[in-house]
Amino acid sequence: MIRALVWGENVHEHSNAAVAKIYPDGMHATIAAALRDDAGIEADTATLQEPEHGLPEARLKNTDVLLWWGHKAHGDVADAVVERVQNRVWGGMGLIVLHSAHFSKLFKRLMGTPCSLKWREAGERERIWVVDRSHPIAQGIGDAIEIPHTEMYGEPFTVPEPMQTLFITWYEGGEVFRSGMTWQRGAGRIFYFAPGHETYPIYHQPEIRQILRNAVRWAHNPAPAWHGIAEAPNVPVGNAPEGLTQKGERLHADGEAGYR
Amino acid sequence: MIRALVWGENVHEHSNAAVAKIYPDGMHATIAAALRDDAGIEADTATLQEPEHGLPEARLKNTDVLLWWGHKAHGDVADAVVERVQNRVWGGMGLIVLHSAHFSKLFKRLMGTPCSLKWREAGERERIWVVDRSHPIAQGIGDAIEIPHTEMYGEPFTVPEPMQTLFITWYEGGEVFRSGMTWQRGAGRIFYFAPGHETYPIYHQPEIRQILRNAVRWAHNPAPAWHGIAEAPNVPVGNAPEGLTQKGERLHADGEAGYR
């Protein structure tokens, strides 16, 4: 059983009538329901408004894959929580970054780039082309997915070269976008998926829901958590794999920790 | 003329007699001198102790390639300066990260990973193998470089998969390390180069100095600075490349900025 956790900013659902109508229980609830259609996934939710944004250490420890949707309130996410989540990704938790979360603190920290793009909210048509139909995330989808009303996200999308480009979007208004890409950071697998503007019922669309389920399965790393991945252990001279004797000058006394 | 700037932490040179003897004017001065052996490079220095660590906005603007050596005082580098340098790298400034700067705030932010490794200060022998002899950074070097006394840095080195692995090191004590790798972040080219422990005269070694010069030339991006790379510009409906009319619901009024 893969333990997924859907994090929702949960703001526009309460302040914008159009959004509230499409997602009466919040976007996170709709996304979690999509995941539960896979009997091998158990999906829970967390929101910005909960203590520690619903992401205390213990909960992250018991999460295999985190999905992140945020837009208006990126700045309200506490740095300490961002750092905690980033550490858990490094340790092996999968991460699925959705739509406007391209500008979340979390994604920008994991990418090390601006993660900027162009945008237009015109309700235009989007066609997502599948670049690699053999990838686990693209299973059960045809050659392309059409979304009748979408927000345009256009290149340049300033992210590092991905492990793989899986989807590229064509927009009615004339732009293109690498709408599905993967990376790895530490032991954690990351998938960015562009569709999901809150004023359109995109997370109710069957192919999008299928991709979310596929992505959770792909991002799940069953390896034991990589504890201590951020540590820099000293290997004492006496423990070198090959016999060694200390030579030359040194900064550190035996057993001393390194600098950080 | 490529404008290089060598940033040195400049701490151990004043607190450790062995380091002071090898680098009486500071490691940054020795590195800058190595760069000046290339008539096409002008090299200046900056240190932690200067106001704004010697890295005010105007100076970064006039820097093509920054070299960064830090070890004991990573935590003393102001976050605002780190952010400023990261932005300049995104805009196109090359960055050469040296030795213990693997744990600098700057490198960790640009990589999005822990950047951890194993280490041992035993003065052992290191042999750096050239993986791609055709790369600009490897020119004028033979098949391998021997460093008689070095600090061991061992795998796993928790960085993202590089654009290219250029050098891999063999250590007398039995470990290996990807000692030269490249990445790109925004418009900025990044090279990490492992050798350079302060208690050994590594930056006086001719092949190492050659690699530093080569790296400055490689990291120099002559393209105009990518201003606004971190911005997310709105494309109004009327400016869409293909004729569009507004459809469906929307969050943003015309001309409104996006959320960050």
Place this chain on the structure above:
Amino acid sequence: MIRALVWGENVHEHSNAAVAKIYPDGMHATIAAALRDDAGIEADTATLQEPEHGLPEARLKNTDVLLWWGHKAHGDVADAVVERVQNRVWGGMGLIVLHSAHFSKLFKRLMGTPCSLKWREAGERERIWVVDRSHPIAQGIGDAIEIPHTEMYGEPFTVPEPMQTLFITWYEGGEVFRSGMTWQRGAGRIFYFAPGHETYPIYHQPEIRQILRNAVRWAHNPAPAWHGIAEAPNVPVGNAPEGLTQKGERLHADGEAGYR
């Protein structure tokens, strides 16, 4: 059940007494037995000497992952069989390339590079360091594997930059080697694994056998075979996703095939 097929050149086992003693039933038999220790893998064998080298179309179609060991007789493998196997890899069959098969026609065709390296047959010690312990292929292995007697394979190993570098080897004689790397070609996942010189009992070593089993599971792509991946289908004007009318000059009449 994953259907693995171990292809062995099966030459030295019959011509060299040392090899025959270590692998009395052939190296392919030993490797297949290692795979069968995983109850989810069924493993069969094929050899150079069989008709079509034991790799007729129908058998490849029913193979999920192919393992390839060859050395002395690369030139004896028929080009038609190489092409057939390459096509099946593109369609989704996993491929594990072992030791001296770095110079097989198959691997060179899939990489598009010379796949050359340095070598020395001195029976020296090898230590394989795990670069990414979170990868499926590295599960159940510690930080490193020691092989007491091995053939040295040294950098530069002229392959394309991999999807991931998983293992790097340290040799007693002073060289290093990227001894485990992954790539994808079409729908097929490829893993190269360096150990396996025939005069040493390397495929009897438990950690090596574990890696082979892990690699079979990783290389298995459960997606439907990508039939027609090498075709270039025409999309008639009338079938364009967006309404189009024919404009300008053209080379091809309606329904005509493209050039190859």
Place this chain on the structure above:
Amino acid sequence: MIRALVWGENVHEHSNAAVAKIYPDGMHATIAAALRDDAGIEADTATLQEPEHGLPEARLKNTDVLLWWGHKAHGDVADAVVERVQNRVWGGMGLIVLHSAHFSKLFKRLMGTPCSLKWREAGERERIWVVDRSHPIAQGIGDAIEIPHTEMYGEPFTVPEPMQTLFITWYEGGEVFRSGMTWQRGAGRIFYFAPGHETYPIYHQPEIRQILRNAVRWAHNPAPAWHGIAEAPNVPVGNAPEGLTQKGERLHADGEAGYR
């Protein structure tokens, strides 16, 4: 001075009136003229019809960057010439693969994949978006290039993940394509550039010509040719960097060549 050589198939220019009208001296001549607008490039041409297709060993040796345009006659290119060119790319010659040459023997050999795509010859509009404006190949170009009449090349384009995706195309008919990508094979830098269907005057368009010049400069590797890159040299025990004594069984006598 960079020595560029433009190879043209030179068939349609003589058999199709529309093509002959646009390219009266052959497409190769038009492309070479575009390159000569850069005073640092000298450009020559070669065609399929010449002896050895105009690509004898000596000429390749004196070529820094080769541009390849082919379409109808891929099968007429002699395998021996393809192999020769591939070897020269490995040794360091840059290669620019144009339009329908995606299906050339040469490109398929260097990629190791089918290099297939979808296509439609409808004279529709194409907009090439620049993904990385800081790349040398994208200099002097704005955010996008419009080609009024083009052949559609659609995803999936079955090539290996590139070093970088530089351009992505939007088509009027609804498809997308990664129209500019880079790879490295051995010491050779490779750029694929999609535009260039022979029935439209695409190589007369200023921005396209600028990209070709930029690409020649980028693909030029000034490093000495990597002779012997396809060889696998033996390192005798006595020449090991670290002192070694022969141990265990061996296949090869001293000084014996390895198997290929």
